[in-house]
Amino acid sequence: MRDILKFDIEDNEIEIFLQDVNEHLEAMESGLLRLEQDGGEPAESQESLQTAFRAAHTLKAIAAAVGHPRMAELTHTIENTFEALREGWLRPTAALIDELLAAVDTLRVLRDEVVTREPSGIDVPALIHWLQEMLSEAMDVSTATAGPQLAWNGDLSSVIALSEEQLLRAQAYVEQGWHLWEIHLAAKPGAFAPLARLLQASMALMELGEIIVQNPAQADLLNKEETVPLWVILATDTYAPTVEAQLRDITDIDGFSVQPYTLNVSEAAVLSEVAEPVSLTEPGLPEELTAAPPAPPTITGLGREKTVRIDVERLDALMNLVGELVTGRTRLAQVETMLRNQYGKGTMTTALSELNSDLGRVVDQLQEEVMQARMVPIAQLFSKFPRLIRDVARTAHKEVDFVIEGEATELDRAVIELIGDPLVHLLRNAVDHGLESTQVRTAMGKAARGTVRLSAAHEEGNVVITVQDDGRGIDPAHVRQAAVQRGLLSEDAAAKLDAHEATALIFEPNFSTADHVTEVSGRGVGLDVVRTNVKRLGGAVTVDSTIGQGSTFRLSLPLTLAILQTMLVNVGAEVYAIPLTGIIESLYLADWKVSRVRGKSVIYWRGQALPLLPLQDFFAHEDGAGEGKPAVVVVAWGKQRVGLRVDGLIGKEEIVIKSMSPLVGNVPGISGCTILGDGRVALIVDVPGLIGAALQARRQGEVL
Amino acid sequence: MDRQFVIFTLADESFGVAIALVERIIELRSVARVPFAPDFFHGVVNLDDRVLPVLDLRKRFGFPAQPPTRETRLLVVAVAGVRVGMRVDRVTQVLTVSDADIEPLPPIVATVHSHFITGIAKVARTAPESEGMAQAEERRLIILLNLRKVLSTDEKAALQGWDYTLADVPEWAEDAAPEMLTDLKV
Incomplete structure (x- = not known):
């Protein structure tokens, strides 16, 4: 029996989960591709990397929220790699980009696990390991070469032992995959407000994560009278070069060092043994101790537009309703005409006319608005292609x-x-x-x-x-x-x-x-x-x-699939809708002389022999002539012109396209169907398909 | 176990389909024919602003065609998400049949191809539906249909070269969750 994966997600949330995840995966992927194109010049790639980094960061949170640790872990590693790239201490080699693209593909597989609930068996640890190796190699090199002019040359004697509570917190961060950095720094001798500089540095470090302990404490810094060195243990999910970069931005800093801080394992282990029952049993314990470390602030909220996400199905339902409204309005116009014909112009019919035209205006606008809401830039689709081409x-x-x-x-x-x-x-x-x-x-x-x-x-x-x-x-x-x-x-x-x-x-x-x-x-x-x-x-x-x-x-x-401008025609006992986009002109057959060329009917129209295609023969309805004045609808596909012979023209109508039942397959010359104002079903003519099929039939000498 | 079937007739033969699969029974309405369709494909109709395909069961089973009468009905059935109307001569009743009265496949069924059939129900004649029929026999036979087969098109020969595709309907489900039949108008 196969394992079934459990996730913390309801079935009705999966659609939104997929949307979100796909969006972030695409952002990561396009960031990588742009990075590759820019040749990895950090200055040019900053923006793409920032976007990719942000996407990875949010994705990590999503993965953690649905309870997908492998996905969260991999995303975390990818995020770190993006950060290293952004900070410039990791070079975007072709091999690295390949590996990161592979990682994005792996995330797609992991994403699908949430839907299928079946383990995909994809090897996540190997990928994480590879990326981490890459990172630590690069970090060693980078740390060895970074900012010698700011190197710390004070003594490290200020080091003090962590308190029990601090150890616990530090350990919680380490378990979550964060790093601990031990930071020493001092203000330049003679700098203006040196203690304020240290406070500034301390604040800057807090932006990267959480300060486990610092000496002197922030509150004490401003009370000190003389310059002292600052010692900080920082828990963060960033790497040393990022921490260093953050400190380098502060003026009047004399020098600093950033070293990995190792928890005294035995001490921590003992503590955790003690701490766990404590945190479970004693409600009086400060929340900070038991709660998971706060997630770093997300930046996705920045620059958000005033938009609402809406389920596509709801949008479709809205469009369908508007479609029915359009049909209803057409029906109302028919009733209006009937009433006027029957009773002539009167107060009531005039009032109905006015009402109908007001209603029509609103319906048109509504339709336009809903249509607009369904419009999305094609960039959504195109953005997938650079990867494909590559x-x-x-x-x-x-x-x-x-x-x-x-x-x-x-x-x-x-x-x-x-x-x-x-x-x-x-x-x-x-x-x-x-x-x-x-x-x-x-x-x-x-x-x-x-x-x-x-x-x-x-x-x-x-x-x-x-x-x-x-x-x-x-x-x-x-x-x-x-x-x-x-x-x-x-x-x-x-x-x-x-x-x-x-x-x-x-x-x-x-x-x-x-x-x-x-x-x-x-x-x-x-x-x-x-x-x-x-x-x-x-x-x-x-x-x-x-x-x-x-x-x-x-x-x-x-532009849209939902609503179509058509010409309705009678063909035998049936009504067909021909899309206006395919129509060049409609002619009454009586005004034209039909000639026979090689046994086929043609009329000479605009200087060319226009082949006539009797729709009733083509569709094999043996009904005899339908209602109306026989007419020819001239349609075009590319350079080809064909005259569709119909039994009568009914008029232009805006129709709502209905999907055919899945039971009905692909019908030659038909693209779908619609429901008319009088409730009948009419089929929609597929002009290109019809011409194609007719030409084929002509080659075989059957029709035309 | 007792099962309920909607009983209808075609050329004086009685047929039954599981009630759980029947959504509605409606009167025949204006049908738009679909070109190039097999002849048993009657066309499409408007059902509540949706397009419903309709099969002519007479033609499907090879009975002679007959113009619609006052009693002609469309049986709207849904099998595995595929909704389809079936044109029948007359809907007679909803009948409860005990499993014990259902026989798997009879040796001889002359009228309908055997793979459309899941079984034959032998039921006692009761007064209400005996009108117009001889009272001679004590029991009558009802052909229970395998809708999946009726809705599928294994017989490519019948398809006249049209790419007539049907959604894949799973094995006719006796265990399909019974849905309440709310607007059965017989």
């Missing part, structure tokens, strides 16, 4: 400059969640297959380091994300050949495709699975999956490529 580049032995642009672009968090995987795919491909090896690049006269550029921008109500590399590009000839080999299309058909169409074949299912295709084309690992996912979001993906210069993948995505 790892892929390392494995592939390539040098890559990774450029991120437009990370402030905002979009619906639901969209962000769903495009993660496709982007990982594209970025991985770009480094792994898109970029040539350094040797090849140099031989071609290109910069040795390849560039991968990830950018996001708003364009006409959509968000466009591009993944661009300056690698070898995609050769349409190879793609054609590979597609024919894979049996995707005949040699003739392949020859007819222009370069752009041929390149687009890489998105076809089955294209990707053959390994040799990957080699010759340099592309094609699961790109059909990318297209499917993007399509599911109501978006589209296209590729532009020039041989030898690189490829650009372009993902066009809706």
